Amino acid sequence: MAKSNDQQVLSLLGLARRARQLVSGEAIVLKNIQTNQAKFVFLAKDAGKATSKKFTDKCHTYHVPCSQEFTKSQLSQATGQSRTVIGVVQPGFARKFEELLRME
Template structure:
């Protein structure tokens, strides 16, 4: 898994307006089937990680916890623990890059 490539792509998705940030907005997009892929910071609280992981598994949305809060925040330029990707093309590319 090439972390730098994934984080650069995350920044591109942010500039393209294809993601939503924050726990509540991401949960809303998961429920409405807009979210295609979700990033959760590995150092987020246990409650946040469990809540997002449970929602993702219930609604069949791929989710990763492979990145720290600082890495995700630096990539998008905002301090966030949870990021939802709303574009199928970006989501597919993230899945490919994470699987290696």
């Protein structure tokens, strides 16, 4: 993935946080996946094995796109919160993240 796309995704993630269209924290994101409120999930690529498995399995089961492109520090810096997993609840933001992450 090109660096400009990485920067666009991280900038958009910060914008989504300011627009209050993100949920973060393991329990809250998990609940949002199960209730079909999460439209896209960011999981840190340096998350623990158990956390990674739990979220990739849940995303697969509930058909929620999941990205493991970024580290915990990148996600934390973009959102201003120290988080390993972030859920996007607004469909417009989710579509844009999918588009940007598909372009390489």
